[in-house]
Amino acid sequence: MSAKKLLVDIHTHVYLPRYASLLRSRTSVPRILSRTTPSGDTEDRLLILDHEPSGGRPVGPQYWDREEKLKFMDKHDIDISVVSTANPWLDFLPPSTAHSLAQDLNTDLESYCSTSPLLPSSSSLNRLYAFGLLPLVPSIPIPHILSTISQISSLPHLKGVIIGTRGIGKGLDDPELELVWEAIEKAGLVIFLHPHYGVGNGEEWGERENGHVLPLALGFPFETTVAITRLILSGILDRYPSLHILLAHSGGTLPLLSSRLSSCIDHDPIVQHCLKHDARWYMSKLWFDAVAYGSEELGFVSDVIGRAEAFDKPGSSASVSVSVGGEGRKKGSERILFGTDHPFFPPLNESEKWRSVVENLEAIDGVRGWDQEAKDGVRGGNALALFGLS
Amino acid sequence: MSAKKLLVDIHTHVYLPRYASLLRSRTSVPRILSRTTPSGDTEDRLLILDHEPSGGRPVGPQYWDREEKLKFMDKHDIDISVVSTANPWLDFLPPSTAHSLAQDLNTDLESYCSTSPLLPSSSSLNRLYAFGLLPLVPSIPIPHILSTISQISSLPHLKGVIIGTRGIGKGLDDPELELVWEAIEKAGLVIFLHPHYGVGNGEEWGERENGHVLPLALGFPFETTVAITRLILSGILDRYPSLHILLAHSGGTLPLLSSRLSSCIDHDPIVQHCLKHDARWYMSKLWFDAVAYGSEELGFVSDVIGRAEAFDKPGSSASVSVSVGGEGRKKGSERILFGTDHPFFPPLNESEKWRSVVENLEAIDGVRGWDQEAKDGVRGGNALALFGLS
Numbered sequence: 001m002s003a004k005k006l007l008v009d010i011h012t013h014v015y016l017p018r019y020a021s022l023l024r025s026r027t028s029v030p031r032i033l034s035r036t037t038p039s040g041d042t043e044d045r046l047l048i049l050d051h052e053p054s055g056g057r058p059v060g061p062q063y064w065d066r067e068e069k070l071k072f073m074d075k076h077d078i079d080i081s082v083v084s085t086a087n088p089w090l091d092f093l094p095p096s097t098a099h100s101l102a103q104d105l106n107t108d109l110e111s112y113c114s115t116s117p118l119l120p121s122s123s124s125l126n127r128l129y130a131f132g133l134l135p136l137v138p139s140i141p142i143p144h145i146l147s148t149i150s151q152i153s154s155l156p157h158l159k160g161v162i163i164g165t166r167g168i169g170k171g172l173d174d175p176e177l178e179l180v181w182e183a184i185e186k187a188g189l190v191i192f193l194h195p196h197y198g199v200g201n202g203e204e205w206g207e208r209e210n211g212h213v214l215p216l217a218l219g220f221p222f223e224t225t226v227a228i229t230r231l232i233l234s235g236i237l238d239r240y241p242s243l244h245i246l247l248a249h250s251g252g253t254l255p256l257l258s259s260r261l262s263s264c265i266d267h268d269p270i271v272q273h274c275l276k277h278d279a280r281w282y283m284s285k286l287w288f289d290a291v292a293y294g295s296e297e298l299g300f301v302s303d304v305i306g307r308a309e310a311f312d313k314p315g316s317s318a319s320v321s322v323s324v325g326g327e328g329r330k331k332g333s334e335r336i337l338f339g340t341d342h343p344f345f346p347p348l349n350e351s352e353k354w355r356s357v358v359e360n361l362e363a364i365d366g367v368r369g370w371d372q373e374a375k376d377g378v379r380g381g382n383a384l385a386l387f388g389l390s
Numbered sequence: 391m392s393a394k395k396l397l398v399d400i401h402t403h404v405y406l407p408r409y410a411s412l413l414r415s416r417t418s419v420p421r422i423l424s425r426t427t428p429s430g431d432t433e434d435r436l437l438i439l440d441h442e443p444s445g446g447r448p449v450g451p452q453y454w455d456r457e458e459k460l461k462f463m464d465k466h467d468i469d470i471s472v473v474s475t476a477n478p479w480l481d482f483l484p485p486s487t488a489h490s491l492a493q494d495l496n497t498d499l500e501s502y503c504s505t506s507p508l509l510p511s512s513s514s515l516n517r518l519y520a521f522g523l524l525p526l527v528p529s530i531p532i533p534h535i536l537s538t539i540s541q542i543s544s545l546p547h548l549k550g551v552i553i554g555t556r557g558i559g560k561g562l563d564d565p566e567l568e569l570v571w572e573a574i575e576k577a578g579l580v581i582f583l584h585p586h587y588g589v590g591n592g593e594e595w596g597e598r599e600n601g602h603v604l605p606l607a608l609g610f611p612f613e614t615t616v617a618i619t620r621l622i623l624s625g626i627l628d629r630y631p632s633l634h635i636l637l638a639h640s641g642g643t644l645p646l647l648s649s650r651l652s653s654c655i656d657h658d659p660i661v662q663h664c665l666k667h668d669a670r671w672y673m674s675k676l677w678f679d680a681v682a683y684g685s686e687e688l689g690f691v692s693d694v695i696g697r698a699e700a701f702d703k704p705g706s707s708a709s710v711s712v713s714v715g716g717e718g719r720k721k722g723s724e725r726i727l728f729g730t731d732h733p734f735f736p737p738l739n740e741s742e743k744w745r746s747v748v749e750n751l752e753a754i755d756g757v758r759g760w761d762q763e764a765k766d767g768v769r770g771g772n773a774l775a776l777f778g779l780s
Contacts, residue, residue, distance in 0.1 A: 211660030253643035259683035261607040270601030293649035300690035
């Protein structure tokens with residue numbers, strides 16, 4: 001089997017036992033609580049937000065048991081998974097707890113991966129790698145974040161960090177985080193930016209009972225969009241051009257809004273001169289998971305990446321004179337990476353393949369303008385390159 | 391000149407003199423205030439939201455003087471404009487004022503259009519048509535909205551209504567509005583759904599000074615997305631399948647989120663059986679303005695419309711087996727309509743063409759897979775059909 005043909009899942013979550021225990025010990029969200037079902041069984045429910053509808057979601061061994069992760073991978077022919085702790089990470093903890101738990105969980109993650117099976121086709125690659133955790137909480141001393149970055153770089157199976165959108169309380173454009181970006185860039189770690197809180201509140205969702213749909217389908221991608229837009233506007237991507245930022249859910253809605261963003265920047269006297277490039281240019285500096293649910297969506301995201309370099313100059317009116325042919329779309333595919341969002345969105349029937357996974361793969365397969373090489377890249381080759389797995 | 395070759399602008403705003411006077415008389419937002427510039431000139435500024443950055447935006451005759459609108463149209467070869475009152479419409483008024491002002495402004499709009507020049511190529515078409523206003527404010531008696539719908543249907547140059555996202559205070563999925571949708575459908579009026587408040591608040595935008603960029607580039611399209619999603623989830627499009635809803639800014643972010651929305655609906659026990667169709671199907675029941683700022687964006691929106699009919703059944707796993715060839719993209723173009731957002735985003739230099747307009751036209755011209763017929767449709771033919779102008 002050629003390394004290029006591997007299927008690599010870069011969006012797949014865990015709550016390691018140490019983390020699950022913490023959630024069980026808590027009396028407020030986030031927490032795991034056990035309850036008895038009408039049929040007399042015991043059921044664990046995960047509550048991650050206040051006022052969560054439907055009493056939270058069921059959780060089970062697929063969140064903490066490595067054998068379950070490997071079984072899931074085998075069922076769907078996934079060769080390698082780069083796992084990450086699911087939201088809300090350490091966001092809710094006081095600084096000292098966050099710092100020590102980050103270190104402990106990073107050690108746990110290293111062990112989870114380093115003792116995982118080797119790929120049959122390789123003498124050196126394991127089947128599991130991971131994103132580490134940083135103690136990104138209010139009032140944390142910055143050196144504690146920096147020392148955790150050092151720790152992660154020293155753990156060979158940890159290839160990046162997963163972060164939420166709040167930074168140390170004021171978002172990712174907080175000037176206090178400058179040294180953090182510098183250290184992450186220097187360490188060559190991939191940043192996986194993932195939503196948790198949503199943008200939009202109860203009032204905006206209205207009074208009608210729509211379950212989780214509005215915060216999950218809309219609020220989550222909005223949150224990612226706001227976070228990466230603020231990061232771009234703060235100039236971080238200009239100052240740290242070698243940062244590797246991977247956006248959950250194909251960048252939320254940024255791909256569809258980058259041209260409007262460019263127009264709004266160009267017409268705003270306060271912002272129009274603050275960036276080195278047109279807003280659309282930054283699309284070619286980011287990576288996007290393929291959790292976009294459709295071939296047209298993936299094709300569009302790759303168009304937006306593929307055209308980006310034409311927007312080198314800020315205020316460029318090249319806007320629409322860029323004709324992205326098949327080459328642009330193919331080039332854009334190099335920054336899109338397969339993901340499953342496991343263990344979320346499980347199937348109703350345990351024995352079947354996960355619809356979310358099958359559909360993500362079908363979506364990749366169905367993109368017009370992607371040849372087999374492009375599809376193989378999205379399925380695994382791009383991940384191997386980004387994470388330096390070879 | 392063949393009628394098919396007309397350039398029709400369906401997203402272009404006015405504050406008629408009666409409305410501008412009201413804004414001048416006010417001491418809280420929304421208001422127009424006059425101030426003296428450092429060079430001693432008098433300048434009108436429009437403030438439409440509390441805490442608006444940069445002291446509001448300059449406003450002038452282009453908002454209320456019909457000659458300015460016609461000059462703008464001539465400069466850009468726009469044959470017909472379907473004008474609409476700009477946000478925040480009547481949202482801030484007490485019910486009785488809103489009701490009487492809606493009626494007066496609708497009469498003003500009819501006169502503004504009916505006395506406008508005739509198209510040189512036609513003996514029957516004027517150069518100006520309009521969306522009317524409804525008194526959509528809290529505590530309004532529903533019969534007052536219904537009587538305004540009747541009034542608008544009786545005014546021959548008013549072809550629809552422009553509405554915001556709050557309905558009579560509880561959003562567009564408010565059961566109280568049922569008779570309103572029924573009456574609008576029966577009258578055959580086009581609904582132009584437009585944002586005003588934004589989704590996302592100051593906390594989410596962060597502390598960094600980014601001017602208007604975040605609320606305008608992101609918050610506006612988020613708001614439209616939430617509103618139309620709530621409308622879909624409420625079943626309104628199932629119950630009133632002949633409603634003609636036109637979405638500002640190419641539907642905000644709905645085109646990129648409709649597949650995720652479908653997945654979230656299918657996985658949510660509360661919502662999964664409430665709709666007649668898969669969420670993606672509704673894209674083919676909506677219209678989208680072409681204010682999307684790029685050819686790739688427009689092409690993608692037309693893909694999403696063009697594939698929609700394959701998602702007839704709810705929970706259909708056809709998701710990604712739909713291969714949208716050039717035909718799908720071309721078919722989707724039939725629901726996309728040119729717009730300018732005039733008089734917002736003016737050029738810095740008065741004598742030049744408006745970049746926003748030029749770029750919207752270039753974006754239409756550059757869409758791969760749209761032949762000349764499709765482009766002519768988006769430039770004007772689709773609008774003539776939707777508004778029954780012939």
